[in-house]
Amino acid sequence: MARPRPPHIVENILRAGEAVVVNDGYASASIASVARAAGVGVGSIYHYFADKEALLDWVVIRVLRPDLLLPSDLPIGAPPMAISEAVAPYLNVHVQLPCLHEAIARPADEPIVDELRTVIREFCDLVVRTDRVQTMVEVCSNDIEELRRAWYLDYRRMLASAYETYLRRRIEEGALRPIENPTFAARWLLDSAILFLRLRRLDYYPDELPTEHLSEHLVDMLLHGFAGTGT
Amino acid sequence: MARPRPPHIVENILRAGEAVVVNDGYASASIASVARAAGVGVGSIYHYFADKEALLDWVVIRVLRPDLLLPSDLPIGAPPMAISEAVAPYLNVHVQLPCLHEAIARPADEPIVDELRTVIREFCDLVVRTDRVQTMVEVCSNDIEELRRAWYLDYRRMLASAYETYLRRRIEEGALRPIENPTFAARWLLDSAILFLRLRRLDYYPDELPTEHLSEHLVDMLLHGFAGTGT
Numbered sequence: 001m002a003r004p005r006p007p008h009i010v011e012n013i014l015r016a017g018e019a020v021v022v023n024d025g026y027a028s029a030s031i032a033s034v035a036r037a038a039g040v041g042v043g044s045i046y047h048y049f050a051d052k053e054a055l056l057d058w059v060v061i062r063v064l065r066p067d068l069l070l071p072s073d074l075p076i077g078a079p080p081m082a083i084s085e086a087v088a089p090y091l092n093v094h095v096q097l098p099c100l101h102e103a104i105a106r107p108a109d110e111p112i113v114d115e116l117r118t119v120i121r122e123f124c125d126l127v128v129r130t131d132r133v134q135t136m137v138e139v140c141s142n143d144i145e146e147l148r149r150a151w152y153l154d155y156r157r158m159l160a161s162a163y164e165t166y167l168r169r170r171i172e173e174g175a176l177r178p179i180e181n182p183t184f185a186a187r188w189l190l191d192s193a194i195l196f197l198r199l200r201r202l203d204y205y206p207d208e209l210p211t212e213h214l215s216e217h218l219v220d221m222l223l224h225g226f227a228g229t230g231t
Numbered sequence: 232m233a234r235p236r237p238p239h240i241v242e243n244i245l246r247a248g249e250a251v252v253v254n255d256g257y258a259s260a261s262i263a264s265v266a267r268a269a270g271v272g273v274g275s276i277y278h279y280f281a282d283k284e285a286l287l288d289w290v291v292i293r294v295l296r297p298d299l300l301l302p303s304d305l306p307i308g309a310p311p312m313a314i315s316e317a318v319a320p321y322l323n324v325h326v327q328l329p330c331l332h333e334a335i336a337r338p339a340d341e342p343i344v345d346e347l348r349t350v351i352r353e354f355c356d357l358v359v360r361t362d363r364v365q366t367m368v369e370v371c372s373n374d375i376e377e378l379r380r381a382w383y384l385d386y387r388r389m390l391a392s393a394y395e396t397y398l399r400r401r402i403e404e405g406a407l408r409p410i411e412n413p414t415f416a417a418r419w420l421l422d423s424a425i426l427f428l429r430l431r432r433l434d435y436y437p438d439e440l441p442t443e444h445l446s447e448h449l450v451d452m453l454l455h456g457f458a459g460t461g462t
Contacts (some may be wrong), residue, residue: 158294177455184448192423217415224408225452228459 010048010070013038013200017059022135027143029056039216057083063136064090084146090133091155097162108175113227116176117218119166120222123189124215127197134198160186167226176227189222241279244269248290253366258374271319274408288314294367295321296344315377321364324388328353328393339406344458345408350397351453354420357447358428365429383427391417398457407458420453 016038021029031052037043054077061068061079064086070076101120109115113231127134141148163186170176179185196218247269252260262283266273280286285308292299292310297315301307330353340346358365372379394417401407410416427449 180451181444181448183440185452188423188427188449188452191426192419193427195422196419201288213412214415217412220411220417221416221419221456224459225456228455 009040009044013040013045013048013055014059014062014164015154017055018063018136021056021059022139025142026056026060026140031055044223046075048074048076050077054078060136060140061086063133067093082146083140083144084150087137087147087150087155094125094133097126100162100166104162104169108173112170112175113223116170116227117219117223119163120189120219120226121215123163124193124197124219127193128215131198134194145206156190160190179226185226188225193218196223235339240271240275241307244271244276244279244286245290245293248286249294249367252287253370253420254346256373257287257291257371261285277306279305279307281308285309291367291371292317294364298324314371314375315381316379318368318381318386325364326357326361327355331393333402335393339401339404343401343406344454347401347458348450348454350394351420351450351457352446354394355424355428355450359446362429365425387421391421394420410457414426416457419456423453424449 013034017029017034020033020037024030024033031042031045035045035057038045045055049075050059054075054132055081057079058070058076060083061081068079099118103109103119115172137147137151141151160183167176167179167185171178171182196214244265248260248265251264251268253266255261262273262276265286266276269276276286280289285306288310289301291314292312295314299310330349334340334346334350334424368378368382372382391414395413398407398410398413398416402409402413427445
């Protein structure tokens with residue numbers, strides 16, 4: 001039965017749903033919690049969404065694909081794609097690493113530290129820029145095996161491999177110090193940037209580590225770790 | 232009512248209890264799960280331990296204080312100290328950082344990279360050596376506020392502050408590059424060593440990162456991060 005849709009109420013429910021999923025997890029999120037967070041009755045939710053699965057899937061998909069239009073007929077049914085299928089389009093549109101890929105495609109720039117700083121900063125900026133999506137994917141990956149595979153196995157592995165290729169190339173050219181294990185070094189870049197730029201919220205004493213300029217200090221330590229000639 | 236105690240059964244229950252607490256958490260661990268893991272009946276557990284709290288507290292305390300003797304009378308009651316009070320004696324006996332403290336007490340050694348490598352390696356070794364205790368403390372800290380405070384606020388803060396003191400001293404002497412934020416650098420050492428040496432088990436694709444020599448690669452990247460003169 002087609003009914004016209006008041007967009008702000010649906011958007012309000014989706015925003016409340018995001019907070020609930022991030023807090024409770026995808027599998028544990030309930031319609032009652034979303035209704036409470038949105039300040040509407042449970043009946044209202046079912047007026048706009050066909051069932052819990054349709055609501056939660058739209059909540060997650062809209063974080064990855066904000067461009068996707070909601071159907072105008074009510075109640076809204078399942079999205080046109082599985083959550084894990086929304087990862088690739090997201091990455092294609094929002095996750096570009098032009099500095100890294102240009103660097104891989106050409107011989108070493110002189111001075112190498114300028115190029116390296118650009119490449120490291122590009123990744124740190126990416127981590128900060130995609131924080132909302134990463135949080136959602138991380139939470140849902142506990143319950144959605146396909147998503148976990150698409151993000152952590154395929155995408156992260158691809159990223160690590162691209163940075164490793166870059167490092168190996170520069171080491172072979174003699175532009176970087178002979179880092180003994182470039183596989184480790186690439187993971188070092190990825191994991192420590194994610195730890196310091198995203199997971200600070202798990203920190204036990206956040207007040208003692210200034211978050212201002214955190215990204216700069218991180219770039220500095222990583223840059224010296226890769227390029228350092230101090231030994 | 233005093234009864235003689237067959238030590239191997241009690242030790243068996245304590246070991247099973249450790250596995251259950253690490254897996255389920257301190258607050259969620261149940262006598263039934265411990266009994267199942269130990270391969271004994273629930274009644275047996277109550278034969279040896281007065282109640283759930285006495286059992287779980289002994290499970291945790293014994294990881295921190297393996298030297299502490301269990302009472303010989305059954306059923307065993309509460310341990311002689313709170314869990315959070317066992318942290319300080321553990322640290323005093325098992326967590327010594329002589330290289331760091333000697334380095335803080337004297338002017339820079341030449342060459343500085345040898346001293347720095349020793350100081351970094353000492354911390355990495357500590358992380359590996361205390362893995363079992365850290366796992367237990369981490370799990371229980373979610374439920375025991377006093378423990379969280381003793382370990383993460385007091386102990387970790389003290390550690391970070393000692394490394395920061397060392398770094399500041401060497402920077403002032405001109406023996407290390409002028410790291411802009413030694414507070415960050417000290418946390419960088421602590422947190423990334425813990426991430427790479429302990430939390431690899433959370434890894435999504437562990438097979439691709441060789442764990443052999445992980446500590447060496449880590450020391451290498453940290454060492455260059457601190458001492459590097461590549462910029």
